[in-house]
Amino acid sequence: MGMTDEEVDKALRAARLLMFKHPVAVQAAFSAFVEEGRRFSATSEGKALRETLATSDGMHQLRAVFEVGTMNALTASDTSSAPTAIVEACARVLSERHLAERLSRVFEGDD
DSSP states (O other), rough: OOOOOHHHHHHHHHHHHHHHSSSSHHHHHHHHHHHHHHHHHHHHHHHHHHHHHHOOOOHHHHHHHHHHHHHOOOOOOOOOOOHHHHHHHHHTTTTTTHHHHHHHHTTTOOO
């Protein structure tokens, strides 16, 4: 597409950092996008696009990138001050036996 691997990596890291620096704002924006998407998918044009995207390999890959990059911390509609999944992930790592290794894997290469 025109971006180098390094530029893509940097953009993905920046997006993840933004999410964890400003979780409330990112959650609110995500919820707004989800609601808009739901409104659009109720239209005939939206239904057609949804059917096309449901079988798209690219969409499946994008979803995987999104889920890993956000650690599944965003929810379709959330009114809490921080995405519940972030709180749950923090609680879960308290019992992590190999926490240092996990953190190395998750944050390797972060600036």
